[in-house]
Amino acid sequence: MTEEPPGAWDTVEDAMTVDDPGGRPGSGPRPLKRTRVRATSRDLERYAGLFAARTQNMRSSAMRDLMALTQRPDVISLAGGLPDTSLFPAEELAKHLSVMAAEGSARALQYAPTEGLAEVKQAIREVLQAEGDDADPDDVLVTTGGQQVIDLVCKTLVDPGDVVVAEAPTYPGAVPAFAAYEADVVQVAMDSDGLRVDVLEETLEGLAAEGRSPKFIYTIPNFQNPAGVTLSLPRRERLVAIARERELLILEDNPYGLLRFEGVPLPTLRSLDGGEFVISLGTFSKILSPGLRLGWAVAPRPVLAKMNIGKAASDLNSSSLTQLFAATFFRDGDWRGHVARQCDLYRRRRDVMLEALQEHLPSEATWTRPEGGLFVWVTLPDGLDTTDLLAKALSRNVAFVPGRAAYLDGRGGTSLRLNFSGVGEEEIREGVRRIGVVVAEQVELLDRLTGGPPARPAAAAPAPAPDAELADVFELPRRERAGPPRGSSGTA
Amino acid sequence: MSVVAVLKGGRSLERQVSLQSGARVEDALERLGHEVVGIDVGHDLVRRLREIAPDVAFVALHGRDGEDGTVQELLEVVGIPYTGSGVRACVRASDKVLAKHEMLAAQIPTPDFLSFNETAFKELGAADALGAIEERLGFPLVVKPADQGSALGIKFAGGEADVPAALVAAFSYSSKVLLERHVDGQDLAVSILDGAALPVVEAVPADGLRYDFAARYTIGGTRLICPAELPDAVTARAQELALATHDVLGCRGFSRVDLMRDQATGELFVLEANAIPGLTDTSLLPQAADAAGIGFDELVGRILALAG
Numbered sequence: 001m002t003e004e005p006p007g008a009w010d011t012v013e014d015a016m017t018v019d020d021p022g023g024r025p026g027s028g029p030r031p032l033k034r035t036r037v038r039a040t041s042r043d044l045e046r047y048a049g050l051f052a053a054r055t056q057n058m059r060s061s062a063m064r065d066l067m068a069l070t071q072r073p074d075v076i077s078l079a080g081g082l083p084d085t086s087l088f089p090a091e092e093l094a095k096h097l098s099v100m101a102a103e104g105s106a107r108a109l110q111y112a113p114t115e116g117l118a119e120v121k122q123a124i125r126e127v128l129q130a131e132g133d134d135a136d137p138d139d140v141l142v143t144t145g146g147q148q149v150i151d152l153v154c155k156t157l158v159d160p161g162d163v164v165v166a167e168a169p170t171y172p173g174a175v176p177a178f179a180a181y182e183a184d185v186v187q188v189a190m191d192s193d194g195l196r197v198d199v200l201e202e203t204l205e206g207l208a209a210e211g212r213s214p215k216f217i218y219t220i221p222n223f224q225n226p227a228g229v230t231l232s233l234p235r236r237e238r239l240v241a242i243a244r245e246r247e248l249l250i251l252e253d254n255p256y257g258l259l260r261f262e263g264v265p266l267p268t269l270r271s272l273d274g275g276e277f278v279i280s281l282g283t284f285s286k287i288l289s290p291g292l293r294l295g296w297a298v299a300p301r302p303v304l305a306k307m308n309i310g311k312a313a314s315d316l317n318s319s320s321l322t323q324l325f326a327a328t329f330f331r332d333g334d335w336r337g338h339v340a341r342q343c344d345l346y347r348r349r350r351d352v353m354l355e356a357l358q359e360h361l362p363s364e365a366t367w368t369r370p371e372g373g374l375f376v377w378v379t380l381p382d383g384l385d386t387t388d389l390l391a392k393a394l395s396r397n398v399a400f401v402p403g404r405a406a407y408l409d410g411r412g413g414t415s416l417r418l419n420f421s422g423v424g425e426e427e428i429r430e431g432v433r434r435i436g437v438v439v440a441e442q443v444e445l446l447d448r449l450t451g452g453p454p455a456r457p458a459a460a461a462p463a464p465a466p467d468a469e470l471a472d473v474f475e476l477p478r479r480e481r482a483g484p485p486r487g488s489s490g491t492a
Numbered sequence: 493m494s495v496v497a498v499l500k501g502g503r504s505l506e507r508q509v510s511l512q513s514g515a516r517v518e519d520a521l522e523r524l525g526h527e528v529v530g531i532d533v534g535h536d537l538v539r540r541l542r543e544i545a546p547d548v549a550f551v552a553l554h555g556r557d558g559e560d561g562t563v564q565e566l567l568e569v570v571g572i573p574y575t576g577s578g579v580r581a582c583v584r585a586s587d588k589v590l591a592k593h594e595m596l597a598a599q600i601p602t603p604d605f606l607s608f609n610e611t612a613f614k615e616l617g618a619a620d621a622l623g624a625i626e627e628r629l630g631f632p633l634v635v636k637p638a639d640q641g642s643a644l645g646i647k648f649a650g651g652e653a654d655v656p657a658a659l660v661a662a663f664s665y666s667s668k669v670l671l672e673r674h675v676d677g678q679d680l681a682v683s684i685l686d687g688a689a690l691p692v693v694e695a696v697p698a699d700g701l702r703y704d705f706a707a708r709y710t711i712g713g714t715r716l717i718c719p720a721e722l723p724d725a726v727t728a729r730a731q732e733l734a735l736a737t738h739d740v741l742g743c744r745g746f747s748r749v750d751l752m753r754d755q756a757t758g759e760l761f762v763l764e765a766n767a768i769p770g771l772t773d774t775s776l777l778p779q780a781a782d783a784a785g786i787g788f789d790e791l792v793g794r795i796l797a798l799a800g
Contacts, residue, residue, distance in 0.1 A: 388645055
């Protein structure tokens with residue numbers, strides 16, 4: 001157990017609050033012990049005194065500062081989550097835009113209904129059908145990216161302190177949304193078949209014993225971000241049954257479902273459930289372009305009605321321009337071909353990444369093998385911390401997302417997320433090679449400090465408590481290696 | 493009115509904090525009537541300095557390169573006066589180990605410590621001495637990268653089992669690490685401006701939050717109290733030690749000295765000095781200055797006037 005000592009000033013600076021309300025006693029429910037009156041007022045207090053209490057949970061962090069460095073031009077960033085938008089030919093874009101303009105420039109430049117334009121709902125229907133689902137256009141809300149769906153679902157369902165169940169690890173981008181609505185997020189373990197529904201049931205029992213019940217279960221069933229794993233069919237069926245038995249909502253976040261490179265597509269949770277307890281989140285970001293900022297929610301009508309009102313408050317409607325562009329492209333263009341081209345490209349890049357990991361990471365490391373999507377989740381030997389490792393990696397001009405970003409409780413320190421969709425094959429090879437070098441250096445140092453692998457306490461000790469806990473979090477098939485296993489991510 | 497180049501950003505891990513410091517300094521300098529040119533420090537630094545030929549450079553860099561004397565050395569070579577400490581003080585303040593040796597020599601109390609570079613563990617079998625090291629310092633102890641300005645890589649080891657991972661973490665940021673006896677107590681900072689100590693600032697972990705990794709990386713867990721509520725004698729002693737540290741390291745113009753006050757004995761210990769403390773909205777130096785009735789613009793003006 002390592003923790004931050006006092007004396008750590010500079011990087012926590014932007015996470016600091018100032019205990020000095022500037023003589024403004026009625027300035028809100030800030031958790032202050034002491035107050036004092038001051039003669040002068042400062043910029044920070046002038047605004048901080050006005051901040052809502054929930055902004056306490058909306059803060060920048062040292063990790064954010066570190067992540068900002070991953071965007072330096074000389075850094076090979078495997079930290080992103082970007083589709084390769086260069087696949088969409090410029091002439092195609094120009095053609096569809098000019099058709100769209102000729103047909104309805106006035107509409108494209110006008111406000112739209114909050115629920116979205118009928119034409120784009122038709123395109124959404126095609127995507128749903130391609131995944132074996134379907135929806136009445138009245139059950140669809142067009143949103144500003146899939147991210148807005150997470151926000152609107154929280155806005156609709158979550159009071160401060162309400163429980164939300166998420167996967168462990170979960171989508172790092174959902175964390176600020178949960179935090180902004182002051183949700184109490186409970187993370188449930190996954191393994192190579194996705195969310196452990198048996199652990200979920202135990203968790204729900206435990207919560208019920210405390211008289212609590214989650215407002216919703218947030219899951220990414222296909223090629224999960226960040227873990228890259230897919231929820232198996234039996235578990236999908238069980239999950240939907242659990243929601244039905246307990247009358248809980250599921251938020252099914254499915255941005256990558258169509259980006260499957262191999263294996264058999266599995267039915268969506270919504271299609272298994274019939275749409276009674278499942279809110280489905282989709283997006284054009286990964287199948288067409290994230291620049292459009294266009295996504296959607298399909299939800300039970302009473303829920304959708306509240307989300308619609310919530311959306312009107314946020315932005316009235318999503319961009320008419322991009323809605324009409326997407327509709328035009330779906331009508332005139334070959335969207336399935338565009339998805340297929342992406343799948344081909346990403347499959348090759350994934351293969352390159354898996355090969356490079358095999359070649360450059362130590363045998364104690366484990367990683368997932370995604371059948372689609374954008375991400376591989378890597379778990380390193382116990383004793384390494386991927387947040388610190390990122391600092392070292394940045395000095396070699398390579399970057400990834402440290403695992404802690406995907407947990408709300410400080411776990412994930414030995415894991416990291418790698419993206420293969422947004423980076424070319426050569427860069428993937430070189431990036432993984434550089435990560436391999438820094439990992440090897442740290443493993444060697446750790447071995448020297450602990451007297452070498454065979455005697456490492458983590459392996460020798462009979463399941464020390466923190467390790468056992470971590471091991472439960474993520475169970476993945478381990479690669480064969482000579483000698484006793486070490487590290488925490490195995491099925492200890 | 494002069495032409496002032498504000499040096500900010502760079503490649504250090506504290507780039508973001510530096511960009512914020514720099515932006516705020518630029519605004520203040522403009523309000524003071526200077527002609528301001530911001531420079532995000534990179535490959536073209538020397539070329540740009542020569543092009544712009546500023547009357548003075550305001551160094552708003554933090555961490556490696558900006559705070560360790562590298563940029564200062566370049567400014568000396570190019571012949572441009574600059575704010576803050578010179579090369580010698582930057583070199584000594586940015587290396588926590590060197591700084592602590594200087595403090596010991598000047599009889600400034602600093603927590604017991606030992607320091608090793610990576611070679612010691614990789615090639616000289618220092619791991620075999622870990623037991624003796626731990627025995628000498630006792631637990632809990634703090635493991636720090638020797639020359640990383642920020643809190644990154646600083647770990648708290650409660651027992652023997654924590655030490656290897658803490659060392660690996662610290663070596664992620666630096667080739668030299670410091671193992672230091674942990675002083676349990678109040679976390680204090682004293683900023684120095686123009687040869688005088690400003691009011692003491694205390695950082696307190698927020699209610700119900702430990703000062704741990706979660707506080708550091710996910711949610712802000714620190715409250716600042718300025719001026720710190722301390723007995724007058726303690727305040728005076730903290731300011732005296734901070735000034736002595738500033739002087740012994742040879743700092744110029746301004747600096748910030750971090751201290752701990754032992755909760756059991758009330759003793760004060762100096763942890764380190766920062767040659768270029770943060771100048772963001774929430775940084776400690778501007779708040780301490782403000783508590784002394786010195787607004788931000790005046791602070792920036794005075795730092796500029798002390799350039800050499």
